[in-house]
Amino acid sequence: MPGLISDSDDHRLIRETTAKIAEKYGASYFLERGRTGDDIEELWADLGASGLLGVHLPEEYGGGGGGMAEAVVVVEELAAHGMPLLIWVISPAICGSILNSHASEEMKRDWLPALSDGSKKMAFGLTEPDAGSNSHNLSTTARRDADGWLLSGAKYFISAIDQADAVLIAARDHEQSAGGRNVLSLFVVPTDAPGLSFQKIDTSIVSPDKQFTVFLDEVRVGPDALVGEAGNGLRQLFSGLNPERILVGALCGGIGRYALSKARDYATVRQVWSVPIGAHQGISHPLAAAHIDVELSRLATANSAQQFDAGNDAGEAANIAKFAASEAALKALDQSIQTHGGNGLTHEYGLSELWFVTRLMRTAPVSREMVLNFVAQTSLKLPRSY
Numbered sequence: 001m002p003g004l005i006s007d008s009d010d011h012r013l014i015r016e017t018t019a020k021i022a023e024k025y026g027a028s029y030f031l032e033r034g035r036t037g038d039d040i041e042e043l044w045a046d047l048g049a050s051g052l053l054g055v056h057l058p059e060e061y062g063g064g065g066g067g068m069a070e071a072v073v074v075v076e077e078l079a080a081h082g083m084p085l086l087i088w089v090i091s092p093a094i095c096g097s098i099l100n101s102h103a104s105e106e107m108k109r110d111w112l113p114a115l116s117d118g119s120k121k122m123a124f125g126l127t128e129p130d131a132g133s134n135s136h137n138l139s140t141t142a143r144r145d146a147d148g149w150l151l152s153g154a155k156y157f158i159s160a161i162d163q164a165d166a167v168l169i170a171a172r173d174h175e176q177s178a179g180g181r182n183v184l185s186l187f188v189v190p191t192d193a194p195g196l197s198f199q200k201i202d203t204s205i206v207s208p209d210k211q212f213t214v215f216l217d218e219v220r221v222g223p224d225a226l227v228g229e230a231g232n233g234l235r236q237l238f239s240g241l242n243p244e245r246i247l248v249g250a251l252c253g254g255i256g257r258y259a260l261s262k263a264r265d266y267a268t269v270r271q272v273w274s275v276p277i278g279a280h281q282g283i284s285h286p287l288a289a290a291h292i293d294v295e296l297s298r299l300a301t302a303n304s305a306q307q308f309d310a311g312n313d314a315g316e317a318a319n320i321a322k323f324a325a326s327e328a329a330l331k332a333l334d335q336s337i338q339t340h341g342g343n344g345l346t347h348e349y350g351l352s353e354l355w356f357v358t359r360l361m362r363t364a365p366v367s368r369e370m371v372l373n374f375v376a377q378t379s380l381k382l383p384r385s386y
Contacts, residue, residue, distance in 0.1 A: 003257075003295050003298065004295040004296075004298065004299055005295075005298050005299070005302060007073070010066075010070075011069070011070065011073050014052070014055065014070055014073045014074060014077075015073050015077050017050055017052065018047075018052055018073070018074050018077040018078060019077055019080075019081065021043070021046050021047060021050060021052070022077065022078055022081035022082075022083055023081065024046070025042070025043050025083075026081075026082075027081060027082025027083065027258075027350050028082075028350065029043070030043075030082055030083040030208070031082070031206060031347075031350050031353055033208040034205075034206040034207045034208050034353070035206060035353075037208075037210065038208065039163055039208055040085075040208045043083075044087075044118045044121075045118055047074075047088075047118060048116070048117040048118025048119065049117065049118070051063075051064050051116075052074050053088070053091075053092045053115065053116055053117065053118050054092055054096070054112070054113075054115060054116025054117065055070045055071055055074055056068055056070055056071040056092070056093070056096070056097070056243075057092065057096055057100055057112055057115070057116050058100065058112075061100070061108055061109065061112035061113055061116065062112060062113030062114075062116040062117060063112065063116045064116075067305070067308070067309035068243055068246050068247075068304075068305035068308045068309050069302070069305040069306060069309055071092075071093060071243070071246075071247060071250070071305070072246065072247065072249075072250040072301055072302065072305045073250075074088070075088055075089065075093075075247050075250040075251050075254065076250040076251065076253045076254040076257075076298070076301075077254060078254065079250070079251045079252075079253070079254025079255050079257075079258060080253075080254040080255075080257040080258050080261075081254075081258065082258050082350060082354070084207070084251045084254065084255055084354070084357055084358075085209070085251075086159050086160065086207065086209040086251075086357075087121060087159065087160045087163065087208075087209050088247070089244060089247045089248060089251065090122075090123060090124050090159055090160060090209075091115055091121045091122050091123070091160075091164070092115045092116065093240075093243045093244065093247050094124050094168075094240035094241075094243060094244050095111075095115065095122040095123075095124055095168045095240065096111075096112060096115045096116075096122075097239050097240050097243045098168065098186065098227065098236055098237070098239045098240040099111055099112060099115075099168075099188075099227065100112060100239075101236070101239040102186075102227055102228035102232070102236045102239060103227050103228060104224075104228070106224070107188065107224070107227070111166075111188070114165075120165045120166075121160070121163050121164045121165060122164055122165065122166050122167065122168055122188070123158055123159065123160055123161040123163075123164040123166070123167040123168070123191070124158070124159070124167070124168050124240070125140075125155040125158050125161075125167045125168060125169040125170065125189075125214055126138075126155070126170045126237070127155060127156050127157050127158070128140060128153070128154060128155055128156055129154060129156045129213075135170065135184070135234065135237065136182050136234075137182065138153075138170060138171065138172050138182065138184065139153055139172065140152065140153025140154065140155065140169065140170070140171045140172060140216060141153055141171060141172050141174050142171035142172065142173055142174060142185050142187065143174045143175070144174070144175050144230075147220070147222065148220060148221050148222040148223050148225065149187065149220070149221050149222075149223075149225065149226070150218050150219065150220055151169060151171055151187065151189065151216045151218075151219040151220075151221065152216055152217060152218055152219070153171065153216050154213060154214065154215050154216065155167075155169070155213070155214040155216075156201075156213050156214075157201065157211050157212075157213075157364070158198070158211070158212045158213070158214045159209050159210070159211055159212075160209040160210065161191060161198050161212050161214060162198070162200075162210060162212065163209075164191050165190065165191060166188050166189060166190050166191060167188075167189050167191055167196075167214065168186060168187070168188055168189075168227070169186065169187045169188075169189050169216070170184050170185075170186055170233055170237060171184065171185055171186075171187060171233075172184060173185040173230055173231050173233070175230075176230065176231045183231045183233070183234075184231070184233030184234045184237070185226060185227075185230045185231060185232070185233045186226070186227040186228070186233045186236050186237070187221055187225045187226055187227065188221075188225050188227060189216075189219060189221055189225060193219050193220070193221065194219070194220070195216060195217040195218050195219040195220070196214070196215070196216055196217075196219050197214075197215045197217075198212040198213065198214045198215065199212060199213045199215070200212055201213060203356070204356045205356045205357050205360060206353040206354070206356065206357065207357050238315075241365070241366075242304075242308055242314050242315060242318040243308065243318075244365050245304070245318035245319055245321065245322040245365065245366065246301060246304045246305050246308060246314070246318045246321060246322070248322045248325070248326065248361055248365060249297065249300065249301035249304065249318075249321035249322050249324070249325035249326075250301050250305075250325075251325075251361065252297065252322075252325035252326045252328065252329035252358070252361050253294060253297055253298040253301055253325050253328075253329070255329040255332070255333060255354060255358050256290070256293075256294035256297070256325070256328050256329040256332040256333070257294060258354075259290075259329070259332045259333040259335075259336035259351065259354070260287060260290060260291055260294065260332050260336060262336055262340075262349065262350075262351060263287055263332075263335065263336035263339040263340070264278070264287070266339060266340050266343070266349075267283050267284070267287065267339055277339070283339055286335045286338075287335055287336075287339065290328070290331050290332040290335045290336075291332075293324075293327070293328035293331060293332070294325075294328045294329065294332050296324065296328070297321065297324040297325035297327075297328040297329075298325070300317070300320055300321040300324045300325070301321040301325055303317055303321070304317035304318045304320070304321040315374070315378070316374075316375070316378060316379055319366070319371045319374050319375065320371075320375065322361075322365075322366065322371065323368055323371045323372075323375075325361075326358075326361040326362045326368070327362070327368070329358050329361065330358050330359060330361075330362060333351065333354060333355060333358050336351055337351050337352060337355075373385060373386070
């Protein structure tokens with residue numbers, strides 16, 4: 001389907017390689033694994049072996065030497081084939097980006113090659129039951145002792161920790177958090193560490209990447225688990241949060257493309273009264289409008305990736321991309337389901353089962369309301385509401 005994005009030769013090759021792997025498995029593979037709760041290890045291994053998981057990480061650590069612009073192509077193309085992989089956004093993108101920017105040389109060499117080739121995965125532990133979007137108000141605590149650190153608390157809606165070898169935990173640094181000032185530190189915690197447990201959250205989301213509550217009961221980690229310097233966690237988080245928003249934009253752009261492709265094909269062959277339903281403006285105009293919105297969101301996402309890779313402050317661009325893409329994807333998917341009529345709700349066509357993971361992107365990783373707060377206060381310089 002023609003669009004507004006014009007790929008460079010390198011991006012075209014990445015897109016074609018990603019598409020070839022995605023087509024090998026098909027959207028039905030992803031949906032079936034989501035229904036049964038099984039993992040996608042075969043797909044993940046193929047993506048890693050082809051260099052598509054670490055495409056944005058430095059070559060010296062096993063990556064492809066690219067940036068967010070290249071990561072966007074991979075994540076979007078997978079979603080455009082019916083495979084919106086949350087774990088891609090979490091493990092190599094969020095965690096990989098934070099470690100690449102702030103971890104010690106030893107930690108980088110321990111983790112980045114494994115995240116790049118897919119032999120290890122890392123979950124991301126930021127959100128908490130009572131903190132919501134306020135990362136300044138985390139209650140999970142890290143206490144220093146002679147042997148390292150003790151972590152206690154709980155994390156909520158943590159994706160795919162059941163697949164992960166470790167989780168990147170953001171915790172309030174007890175030693176430095178005094179007088180109501182919350183200072184954060186980040187830790188790489190093995191998922192089999194004594195005292196760490198997790199419980200699945202039952203949701204309507206059909207995806208191999210499940211959601212969990214994570215409990216940390218006096219989890220002991222050594223000094224080498226600390227990412228960078230103690231107390232520097234908030235700044236470190238932003239090395240991962242902008243990539244997260246950018247790649248959610250890419251994921252939603254891909255879902256929008258997938259939904260519209262399915263709608264176009266159906267509206268072309270489905271006939272009522274001897275006329276393809278796509279000939280009726282009641283069908284074609286809403287699909288055309290949805291296509292416009294998806295393509296504009298893809299441009300916003302591509303721009304946010306370019307801003308990030310150039311070393312610019314990409315906060316505004318990343319938030320706008322995430323907002324625009326999540327809104328456009330949901331609209332495109334809804335219109336595709338409507339175009340299919342009753343068939344849009346069947347397992348055979350694989351559309352309705354994408355609804356909740358797409359709807360999730362309006363709420364996570366940052367809600368549309370918090371994006372609007374950011375734009376109002378940062379872009380428009382309006383008075384702060386909180």
